[in-house]
Amino acid sequence: MHRVSKFLLGLLACVGLLLSSASSRAEFRGADHLAGWWLSVDTVAFPPLWDAGMILAMEELLIIDGQGRFQSRMMMFTTPEASQCRDGSLCSDAQMLVQGSVAVSGGALTFSGLTSTSLTADGAETDRDIRARILPARARWQVEGEATAGTGIMRLRSEAGAAPRIFVKVDPDVLRRVRSGFTAQIISPAQHWRCYLGRVAGDPATTGRLDPDPAVRAYLRAASLAQTIASLRAPPATGQDASRGGTQARAPEHLMVEAHPALPAPATAVERRRLDIMSVILEQVRQGRTWEAATDMVRRAARPADIAIPLDEEARAAWQAVGQDAGLYERLFCHRP
Structure with a gap:
């Protein structure tokens, strides 16, 4: 009986080590592949403000480097002009609002060391609303999904049961081309961008990919x-x-x-x-x-x-x-x- 107990204890210890090793590998894999460009494709944060006419249409863009530093930007559908830079307003087609550090650990995505810029994405009147909705406005998110070196999807919840923020990993030049395909035409981003995105690249929120149809x-x-x-x-x-x-x-x-x-x-x-x-x-x-x-x-x-x-x-x-x-x-x- 004593030998059986020792055997069971040893078996449980081995299982624990295996689970711990697998968990570490999974966590490392997520952190290792976090670097890249991540585009928001959910309808939770900013599309409701477009629909209400409160802000210009814009998409949240999270850019993460290999050292875990991030930039939180808003991808615009307008071209910045030198005169706007001079008066301190829109000076980028992907205005940076916040930067800092980001990490994945224990099933959570965490932001720290935030530094805000003085730039605005849509004027002083709406700047507070926009900043309150960007991902780093909340320090910790429950993360679901997986990332590889080239593709990935993150579903982020503020708490259990909350509607998820959804970000898709994108190739920078592919995103540039997709955006250019839209801005080349004179149409309303608030009304047509998301529909166009679906026509060009399917449903990124489901597939986890921004992969334009070969025909376009x-x-x-x-x-x-x-x-x-x-x-x-x-x-x-x-x-x-x-x-x-x-x-x-x-x-x-x-x-x-x-x-x-x-x-x-x-x-x-x-x-x-x-x-x-x-x-x-x-x-x-x-x-x-x-x-x-x-x-x-x-x-x-x-x-x-x-x-x-x-x-x-x-x-x-x-x-x-x-x-x-x-x-x-x-x-x-x-x-x-």
Whole structure:
């Protein structure tokens, strides 16, 4: 009997060690893969404020580095201008509100060492409401879900039974392209962004992925190029910045714009003119003209290099199709042109 008891105690100890080891591995795996960009896709925090017309449409974006430092940002659907930087208002297309440290332990996501910025995402009147709803406004969350090196989903509850905040791990450039595909069109983000997101990438809150449908990836490449050209054409920051005690004005931050190696920042008037001409062509095709017709409009005033837009044929065809096919446009943007 004594030998049986010793055997059982030894067995229980081994089981305990195995469970402890498995728990440690699971916890380490979650923390190890926490680094990356996490996009809010729930309807709990900010969509109700859009629907009520209280704030501009914006999505919460949590950016975590490999050392457990985070930035809490609001991804906007507008392009910041130098004049807004000068008066201390919107100076980024993904305005940072808070930064600090984040960790996963014991089934909980915790924030600490918070430092708030003086920036606002939608003006002083609504800043308090926005900051009260961002994830780091609460120090501890119950976490469900899992993350891998490339994908993941986090369901975060303030307490048992509470509606979850849901964040999906995204590739930064994929998110930039998806956003560009929407901002390339003149439509209301509050009314159409989430529907568009579903049409482009399925249901990220269920799949845990932001993976655009192959049929629209070509269009997104063209939209991303158009967004990059628009950001490069923006007037440079000049003058004094009132929010920085009259020091040199900051340049707007274009975090949500994909870098294109074929399009460096313009250094000369000739390079700026090239961007202007490419922008005209892209806009004319977006409005329904063919590439040939749009190019003919500017050919007399352009050099051959000016009209050599760095897009593959599939992307060109997709950009033109969205501009010409009202049914395709409506299916993609949940909106009639």
